[in-house]
Amino acid sequence: MITCDLLVIGGGPAGISAAVAAGKAGLKVLLLEERERLGGQLTKQTHRFFGSVAERAGTRGIAIIKDLETVVAQLENVEISLSTTALGIYEDGVSTALKSGKMIKIKPKAIVVATGAFEKFLPFENNDLPGVYGAGAVQTLMNIYGVLPARRILMIGSGNIGLIVSYQLVQAGAEVVGVIEASPKIGGYLVHASKIRRLGIPIYPSCTIKKAFGQDRVVGAELVRLDEKWKEIPGSQFTVDCDAICLAVGLNPLIDLLGQSGCQFKYIPELGGQVPIRDESMRTNVPHLYIAGDLSSIEEATAALLEGELAGLSAAKQIRPGQSLEARMEEVKTHLRALRSGPVGEKIRSGLSKLTGEALPTPSPRTNAIDELSRTGIASPANLAGVLPDEKRKKTRAYAVIECYQQIPCDPCVHNCPFGAIKPFSDINDLPIVDFDLCTGCGQCIGRCPGLAIFTVDETRDGDRAKITLPYEFLPKPVREETVDLLDRSGKCVGQGVVKSVLNTPKQDKTTIVTVEIHRNLVQDVRQIRVVQKS
Amino acid sequence: MKNKASVVIVGGGITGTSTAFSLAKRGVKDIVLIEREGLASGATGRCGAGIRQQWGTFQNCLLARESMKVFENFQEVLGTDIDIELKQKGYLLLAYSEKEMDQFRRNVEVQHQLDIPSRLVSCREAKEIVPFLNTEKMLGGAFCPTDGHANPFLATKAYAKAAERLGVEILMKTEVKAITVVNDRIKGVHTSQGFIETDKVVNAAGGWSAQIGEMAGLHLPVYSERHEILVTEPVNPIMDPMVMSFSYNIYCQQTPHGSFIMGYGPQNEPRGYNVNATWQFLETMARKAAWLLPPLKNMRIVRQWAGLYNMSPDRQPIVCESEIVKGFFMGIGFSGHGFMIAPAVGTLLADLITGSPLTWDVVLDLGRYDRHETIAEPSVV
Ligand SMILES: Cc1cc2nc3c(=O)[nH]c(=O)nc-3n(C[C@H](O)[C@H](O)[C@H](O)COP(=O)(O)OP(=O)(O)OC[C@H]3O[C@@H](n4cnc5c(N)ncnc54)[C@H](O)[C@@H]3O)c2cc1C
Ligand SMILES: Cc1cc2nc3c(=O)[nH]c(=O)nc-3n(C[C@H](O)[C@H](O)[C@H](O)COP(=O)(O)OP(=O)(O)OC[C@H]3O[C@@H](n4cnc5c(N)ncnc54)[C@H](O)[C@@H]3O)c2cc1C
Numbered sequence: 001m002i003t004c005d006l007l008v009i010g011g012g013p014a015g016i017s018a019a020v021a022a023g024k025a026g027l028k029v030l031l032l033e034e035r036e037r038l039g040g041q042l043t044k045q046t047h048r049f050f051g052s053v054a055e056r057a058g059t060r061g062i063a064i065i066k067d068l069e070t071v072v073a074q075l076e077n078v079e080i081s082l083s084t085t086a087l088g089i090y091e092d093g094v095s096t097a098l099k100s101g102k103m104i105k106i107k108p109k110a111i112v113v114a115t116g117a118f119e120k121f122l123p124f125e126n127n128d129l130p131g132v133y134g135a136g137a138v139q140t141l142m143n144i145y146g147v148l149p150a151r152r153i154l155m156i157g158s159g160n161i162g163l164i165v166s167y168q169l170v171q172a173g174a175e176v177v178g179v180i181e182a183s184p185k186i187g188g189y190l191v192h193a194s195k196i197r198r199l200g201i202p203i204y205p206s207c208t209i210k211k212a213f214g215q216d217r218v219v220g221a222e223l224v225r226l227d228e229k230w231k232e233i234p235g236s237q238f239t240v241d242c243d244a245i246c247l248a249v250g251l252n253p254l255i256d257l258l259g260q261s262g263c264q265f266k267y268i269p270e271l272g273g274q275v276p277i278r279d280e281s282m283r284t285n286v287p288h289l290y291i292a293g294d295l296s297s298i299e300e301a302t303a304a305l306l307e308g309e310l311a312g313l314s315a316a317k318q319i320r321p322g323q324s325l326e327a328r329m330e331e332v333k334t335h336l337r338a339l340r341s342g343p344v345g346e347k348i349r350s351g352l353s354k355l356t357g358e359a360l361p362t363p364s365p366r367t368n369a370i371d372e373l374s375r376t377g378i379a380s381p382a383n384l385a386g387v388l389p390d391e392k393r394k395k396t397r398a399y400a401v402i403e404c405y406q407q408i409p410c411d412p413c414v415h416n417c418p419f420g421a422i423k424p425f426s427d428i429n430d431l432p433i434v435d436f437d438l439c440t441g442c443g444q445c446i447g448r449c450p451g452l453a454i455f456t457v458d459e460t461r462d463g464d465r466a467k468i469t470l471p472y473e474f475l476p477k478p479v480r481e482e483t484v485d486l487l488d489r490s491g492k493c494v495g496q497g498v499v500k501s502v503l504n505t506p507k508q509d510k511t512t513i514v515t516v517e518i519h520r521n522l523v524q525d526v527r528q529i530r531v532v533q534k535s
Numbered sequence: 536m537k538n539k540a541s542v543v544i545v546g547g548g549i550t551g552t553s554t555a556f557s558l559a560k561r562g563v564k565d566i567v568l569i570e571r572e573g574l575a576s577g578a579t580g581r582c583g584a585g586i587r588q589q590w591g592t593f594q595n596c597l598l599a600r601e602s603m604k605v606f607e608n609f610q611e612v613l614g615t616d617i618d619i620e621l622k623q624k625g626y627l628l629l630a631y632s633e634k635e636m637d638q639f640r641r642n643v644e645v646q647h648q649l650d651i652p653s654r655l656v657s658c659r660e661a662k663e664i665v666p667f668l669n670t671e672k673m674l675g676g677a678f679c680p681t682d683g684h685a686n687p688f689l690a691t692k693a694y695a696k697a698a699e700r701l702g703v704e705i706l707m708k709t710e711v712k713a714i715t716v717v718n719d720r721i722k723g724v725h726t727s728q729g730f731i732e733t734d735k736v737v738n739a740a741g742g743w744s745a746q747i748g749e750m751a752g753l754h755l756p757v758y759s760e761r762h763e764i765l766v767t768e769p770v771n772p773i774m775d776p777m778v779m780s781f782s783y784n785i786y787c788q789q790t791p792h793g794s795f796i797m798g799y800g801p802q803n804e805p806r807g808y809n810v811n812a813t814w815q816f817l818e819t820m821a822r823k824a825a826w827l828l829p830p831l832k833n834m835r836i837v838r839q840w841a842g843l844y845n846m847s848p849d850r851q852p853i854v855c856e857s858e859i860v861k862g863f864f865m866g867i868g869f870s871g872h873g874f875m876i877a878p879a880v881g882t883l884l885a886d887l888i889t890g891s892p893l894t895w896d897v898v899l900d901l902g903r904y905d906r907h908e909t910i911a912e913p914s915v916v
Contacts, residue, residue, distance in 0.1 A: 091811045105814060260812070 004030040004079075006315050007095055007108035009086040009257065012040020013301045014293025015114035016068045017308030018315075022112075023075035025316035025323055030106060031078060032097055034085040038072070039065035040116050041136075041294075042301065044143040046171075047164055048450040048511070050189065050410040051302030052339065052428055058412030058448045060509065064301070089113075089261035093288070110288040110315040113258055114308060117251035117272065117294040122156060125211030131218030135165045135248035142172050150244030154221050155179040156209055160188035160300075162248030166196050169246075171474060177242050180207040180223055182230060185374040189344070190406045191451025193377030198528040200491025203377050209245070210237065218245055253295045262286050270351030272298035277355065280333060282311040290315055299348060302409070306336050342407045342429025370405050378489045379403055384524060389436040398441025398458035398467075402432045403527075404451060416448040443469045447511040457523045466520035467500060470527065472512045478502060478531050485530040486518055494525055536728050537704055540567040542888060543724045544737040545711045545747050547572075548579035549687060549874050550866045551739035552694035553881030556613065559701035561885055566703045567733075568695075569726055571710040575691040577741040579874060581810075581842030583764060583786055583796055584687040585777050586875040587626045588651045589679045591642045591913040594897045595851075596649050598876040601895065605878035606685055609693065614700070617693040619685045620791050624775035626682035627656070627664055628914075630674045631782045638913050639677040646679070653679035665774055667830050684777055684788050687874055694881075711740075714750040714863075721751070721862035735888060737864045742808065742843030744867035751860050756904060757847050757868045758806045762798060763816040765839040767831070769793030778828065781914065785823050787831075795831060797824055800871075810841045844871045849909035852876070854883050855900035864888055865901075870915065 006022045008015045011033030019031045037043060045061025056064045072078055084099040095106045119134040121127070133149060135157070141147040153174055155166045158181035166176045179196065184206045186193045193203060206226045213220040225236035252273045255265060263284045264277045275297055282290045290311040293304035310332045313325045340348050372380050383405050393399065400421070402413065407429045414422045414432065421438035422445065441456045446469060458467040478484050478499045486495045497518035504512045518526055541563055544551045547570025555568045570576070586606060588599040605612050609619050630636040639655060646653045656678045658670040664678060695705055706728065713725040714736060723732045738747045738755075748755035770793050777788040787797035797820060817839060825832035847853055847868030857863040864887055866880045873880070879895070886893050903909060 088812070088814065090814050091809075092813075094814055096814050096817070103814075103817065262811075 001094070002030065002104060002106045004028045004106065004108045005319050006030070006110050006112065006312070007106050008032065008112045008114065009095070010040065010114035010116060010293070010295070011035070011038040011080070011082070012114060012116050012293060012304065013042055013064070013068065014116070014295070014304040014308035014311075015040070015112065016072050017305045018112040018114060018290075018292055018312035019078050020068075020072050020075065021309040021312030022316045023072070023078040025313065025320065025325060027077065027316050027319060029078040030108065031072070031080045032084045032086050033080070033082050036083050038069055038080065038082070044139045046143050046168060048448075049301055050408060050450040051300060052335070052409065053412050053415045054335070055302040055305045057302060057410060058416070058450060061301070063509070086257060089257055089289070091262070109319045110290065112290045112292060112308070112311045112315060113295060114291065114293045114304075114311070115254040115257060115295050117253050117298055119247065120250045120252055122209070122247050122249050124209050126214065127212065129212050129214050129218050130216065131214065131244045132212060133244055133246050135161050135246050138244075138246050139165055139168065142168065148172050148174055150174060150242075152177055152242045153244045153246050154240055154242040155246050155248060157181065157248035157250070158186045158188055158193065158203055158205070159248060159250065160192060163188040163192035163196055165246065165248060166201055167192070167199070170196070170199050170201070176201045177240050178202045178204055180204045180209065182206070182208045182226060184228065186377055189408050189451065190370065190373055190377060191404055191408075191449075191453040194379065194403065194489065195452050197377040198487055198489050198491050200487070205375050208232075212245055213239070218243055221245055251294060251298045253298065255295065258284070258289075258291070261289055263289060266355060268351045268354050270347045271296075271355065275355070280356065281314040281329065282307055283314055288315075288318065297348060297351060302339060303336065306332050306339070310336075338428050339409045341427060342409055344406070344408050345429070373405055379405060387434070388524075393436050394457075394459055397439075397460060398456055399436055399439050400434055400441060400443070400445060401455045401457055401524075402434060402449075403453045403455070404432055404449075407431055410450060412448045412450060413445050413454065416445050418442065418444055443513060446471050446513050447508050452511070455527065459520055459523055464520050465517055466523045467515050467517050468523055468526055469513060469515040470529065472514045472529060473510060474531070476531055477504060477512050478514055478529065483532065484516060485532055486516070486522060486526040487528040487530055488525045489527050491528070493530070495519060495522060497526070497529070536706060536731070537565065537567055538729065538731055539565065540731050540733045541565040542567070542735040542737060543731055543733045544568040544739055545724075546570065546577070546739035546741055547574045547691070547695065547705065547707065548577045548739065548741050549575070549691050549694070549877040550741070550869075550880055551737070552691050552698060553877045554737055554739060554866060554884045555698040555703045555705075556694045556701070557881040557885035558888060559698050559703050561889055563889065564702060566698075567731060568698070568703055568705045569709050569711055569724070570705065570707045573707055574695055575688050577743075578842040578844070579687050579691055579741070581764065581840055582687055582874050583684065583788065583798060584690075584874050585626065585682075585684045585779075585786060585788060587679075587682045587777070587779075587872075589626055589628060589642060589646060589653050589677055589682060589914065591638065591645065592910060593645055593648065594910065595912055596646050596651060597895055598879040598897065600649050600651055602876050602878040603681065606690075609690070613693055613697040615693045615697055617689055617696070619690045619693060621683060621685045622791050623681055623683035625664070625678055625680040625777070627661060627776040627778050628677045629661070629778070629780040629783065630676050631672055631780065633674065635782055636674050642914060643677060651679060652681055653677055664776060665778060665828070667773070667828060668778065669827050669829060678776070682777065684790075686790075711747065711750070714747070716751050716860055719860050721860060735862045735864065737866065737884060737888070739866050741867075741869075741873070742845050744845055744865065748865075751857070751863050753857060753860060753863065755853070755865070755867065756901075757845050757853070759808055759843040759845055760801070760804050760806060761809050761841045762801060762844050762871065763812060763820075763839065763841040764796065764798035765817070765820060765836050767795040767834040768837050770834065773830065774828070780827075783823070783827065785827060787824060787828060794837070795834065799823060808843065810843060812839045812841050844869075845873075846870050848904055849912070850915045851910040851912055852880065852899055853901055854880055854887075855902075856887050858902060872915070
C-alpha cells in the first residue's frame with residue numbers, strides 16, 4: 001500500500017496545478033496520469049492559448065505544458081507516475097490504479113480528481129463509417145503522431161474546438177470543405193472563426209448533417225438547413241464531397257471514478273451534462289475528495305489551472321491546517337469569477353448558479369454590433385470603423401488594427417505592447433482599445449494575439465503603395481521580395497503584393513510576421529496572404 | 536395508476552415478477568407490482584444466476600428441479616420470444632475433504648430420487664470436464680450435466696412482459712412507503728405515487744424485505760449481507776460448467792458470450808445494506824481464481840459490483856402468509872439462491888394467495904422456526 005498526503009488523478013493542466021499548489025504547501029503528493037506524458041488536452045494544442053496571461057495565455061498549449069512540467073519536476077515532494085490509470089476510489093479511501101499491468105493501491109489523506117472530459121457523439125445515418133472522427137482524435141493523430149487522417153474534411157460544430165481543429169488541419173495540409181453549425185450563430189470565439197474564414201473555409205450556420213455517404217469509408221455527406229426553430233427546411237438538402245467527417249459537438253465530463261466514490265451529481269447542460277456537485281473551493285460531498293478542470297465543468301485551460309490550484313490548496317488546508325492559504329484561495333476565486341464574468345461566460349455562470357444556488361453577478365451588458373459577424377465570422381465595415389484611427393492619424397504613423405470585436409476572457413495583447421498603447425483592462429473580458437497617440441505600429445503585439453486578430457497598417461507614404469503586416473503560420477514561409485496572393489476576410493484573392501519583410505525569430509515561436517506592400521485601397525481588406533506555389 | 540388492487544406485489548426482481556406472472560396466469564385480475572427503481576435492480580440483476588439442482592435436501596432438489604423445467608421451456612411456458620440465454624453445461628462441485636466427499640455421496644442419493652442426473656466424479660473425470668482445472672488437494676467432486684445458468688435481466692424482463700400481457704400493472708420508480716393494517720388485516724399500500732387500496736400484499740423486496748415487514752408491523756427474521764462479484768472481458772468458450780466449491784469458497788462460470796462471472800462468500804461481513812464494491816474482493820478473487828483455474832490469471836476484469844443476500848436463520852427461503860397479519864404474503868430470505876428457484880416460488884405464492892393447495896409438498900413457512908423444524912441443508916454457499 002502506497003501512502004501519501006494527496007493523490008491527484010489526471011495529469012492535465014488541472015491536475016498538475018493541483019499537485020503544484022499542494023506540493024508547494026508541503027504535502028506529499030502522488031500524481032497519476034494514464035498517458036505516457038503529462039499535459040492532457042494541452043499536449044496536442046499547437047495553437048496559442050487565449051485566456052489570462054497570468055495563466056500563460058498567449059503561448060502555445062504545448063509550450064504551456066513544458067513550463068508546467070518544469071515547475072512540477074522541481075518539487076521534490078511531488079511524485080509523478082505516468083502510464084498509470086486510476087481504476088477505483090473505494091469506500092475506505094483506498095484508490096487503485098493499473099501500472100505496468102499490475103494493480104497498485106494507494107491510501108492518501110485526500111484526493112483531487114481531474115480526469116477531464118470525453119467527446120460527445122452525434123446520431124446520423126452511417127455515423128459508423130470509417131472516416132467519421134472525433135475532433136480530439138483528429139488532433140491527436142495529426143499533432144501528436146504526425147498522421148494526417150484525411151485530405152478533405154467536413155467539420156461538424158463551430159465551437160472553439162471545431163474552429164481551432166479546422167485551422168490546424170489546414171496547417172497540416174488538408175482541405176476543410178466547411179464547418180457546419182446547427183445554431184444560427186457561430187459557437188466559438190469570433191476571432192477563431194475569422195481566422196478560418198480568411199483561409200477560405202465556409203461556415204454554414206443553421207445547418208446540420210443528415211447522413212454520411214460511402215460503402216466502406218466516407219466519401220461525402222448530405223447536409224440540411226434548419227429554420228429558427230431548429231427544424232429541417234424541406235428541400236434544403238445539399239451534399240458535399242469529403243473523405244472524413246470530424247465531430248466537434250461538445251464534451252462530457254469524465255465522471256466514472258467519482259460515481260464509484262459516492263460523489264453526487266447534477267445534470268446541468270450548461271456545464272457539460274452530468275457534473276459533480278461541489279462547492280466554491282472544489283470540495284465534493286465526499287469528505288477529502290476534490291475535483292478540478294473540465295471534469296467539474298467544460299471550460300478552458302485558464303479555468304482548469306485556477307480550479308486545480310484551488311483544489312490543491314483546499315486539500316492542503318484540510319490536511320495541514322494552520323497554514324495561511326486563505327488569502328491565495330480568495331485570490332484564485334476572484335480570478336475565476338472575473339474570468340467568467342463576460343458575455344461568453346454567461347453559460348458557465350448560469351450553470352454554476354444552478355449548481356451552487358448562488359447567483360453570480362452579471363456585468364452590465366455592453367452591446368456589441370457583432371450580429372452579422374457572429375453569423376459569418378466576417379467583420380462588417382461598421383465593426384472595422386470602430387477600431388481605426390482618424391484620417392489624420394493614419395497619415396502620420398503606422399498603426400495597429402485590432403480586429404477583436406467580441407468580449408472574451410483574454411488579455412495577452414495588453415501585456416505585449418512596449419508602449420502601453422493598449423489600454424489596461426479593468427476586466428479580462430474587456431475589448432482592447434488602442435491609444436493611437438501611443439501606438440507606433442511596431443507590430444510587437446501581432447504574434448502574441450491568440451486570435452491572430454492584430455494587423456498593422458502603414459499608409460504614411462504618398463502614392464498608391466501601402467504596407468500591411470500580418471501573422472502567418474503556414475508552410476512554406478514567404479521570402480523577401482516574393483510576390484504573394486492577397487486574401488480578404490472571406491479568403492477571396494483580391495490581388496497580389498510583394499513581401500517586404502519576414503520576421504521569424506525563435507521569439508516569434510513560429511508565428512511569422514510578414515509585411516507586404518500592397519495597393520493602398522486594399523489595406524483594410526487584405527487579412528491573409530497565400531504563398532504562390534511554384535510549379 | 537390504479538387506486539385499488541386485488542394484490543400488490545412489492546419488488547420487481549425475479550421473485551416479484553415470477554409471482555405476478557403465476558398469479559395472472561391463474562386469472563387473478565387487478566394485480567399491481569411496485570418497484571422502487573427498475574426491474575432486476577436488486578439482487579437479481581447483480582447475481583451469478585446459477586441454477587443448481589445438486590442440493591442436499593429433498594425439498595430443495597425438488598424446487599430447483601421444478602424451476603429448471605420452467606427455465607428449460609421458458610419461451611413456451613411464458614409465451615415469450617425472449618431467449619434467457621440458458622446454458623446447461625452443468626455444475627461441477629469440488630470436494631477437498633473426505634467429509635465433503637461423503638456429503639456429496641449422500642446428496643447424489645437424494646438427487647437420484649428426483650431423477651436429477653448427477654454423479655460423483657474423480658479428479659481425473661473433473662479434469663475431463665474442465666481440462667485446466669487445478670486438482671491439487673482435491674479429492675473429487677460431483678457433477679450434474681443439466682445444471683447451468685441464465686441471464687437474470689432477460690429472465691426478469693420476460694416474466695414482467697408476460698405478466699403485463701396478462702393485465703398486471705407494473706409501476707417502476709415507485710416506492711412503497713407504508714402499509715396500512717387494520718385489525719391485523721392488510722388495508723392498503725402507500726406509495727410514492729399515492730395510495731392503493733388492497734387486502735393482499737406480497738413482500739418480494741429481497742434485501743429490503745425486513746423493511747417491508749416493519750411497515751406491516753412484523754419483525755421478520757431476516758437480514759441482509761453484501762456479496763461481491765465480478766465479470767471479465769469476453770474470451771473464446773473454454774469452460775463448460777459452473778465450477779463451485781463450498782470449502783474453497785468460490786463459484787465461477789463462463790457466460791455464452793464469453794465473459795467469466797465469479798464470486799465467493801465474504802468472511803465477517805457486517806449486516807446492512809451496503810453494496811459498495813471493495814478492492815479487497817478483487818485481490819482475493821483474483822488469487823482464488825488464478826489458483827483454481829490458472830488460465831484465468833491473464834484475463835482482464837471489466838467490472839465489479841455487489842448485491843445483497845437476504846439471509847434467514849436456516850439459510851433457506853421463507854415463502855408463506857403471515858400468521859399475524861392476514862393478507863401479508865412473503866417470498867424472502869433466499870440466502871443467495873433465490874434466482875434458481877424463483878419459478879417454483881412464484882407458483883407457491885400463487886397457490887397461497889389464491890387459497891389453493893400447494894403444488895408441491897414443501898415446508899417453507901415462518902412457523903418452522905417456532906416449531907424448531909429448521910431445514911438442515913448442507914450445501915449452501
Ligand atoms: C481543440 C481544443 C482547443 C482548446 N483551446 C484552448 C485554448 O485556446 N485556451 C484554453 O484555455 N483552453 C483551450 N482548450 C481547453 C483546455 O484544453 C481544457 O479545458 C483543459 O485541458 C482541461 O484541463 P483538465 O486538466 O481538466 O483536463 P485534460 O486536459 O483533459 O486532462 C485530463 C487528464 O487526465 C487523464 N486521465 C483521465 N482519466 C484518468 C485515469 N483514470 N487515470 C489517470 N489519468 C487519467 C487524461 O489522460 C488527461 O491527461 C481547448 C481544448 C480543445 C480540445
Ligand atoms: C453476488 C450474488 C450472487 C448470487 N448468485 C446467485 C446464483 O448464482 N443463483 C441464485 O439462484 N441466486 C443467486 N443469488 C441470489 C439471488 O440474486 C437472489 O436470491 C434473488 O435475485 C432474489 O430475488 P428477489 O426478487 O427476491 O429480490 P431482488 O432481486 O433483490 O428484488 C427486490 C426488489 O425490491 C425492490 N424494493 C425494495 N424495497 C422496495 C420498496 N420499499 N418499494 C418498492 N420496491 C422496493 C428493490 O428495488 C428490488 O428491485 C446471488 C446474489 C448475489 C448478491
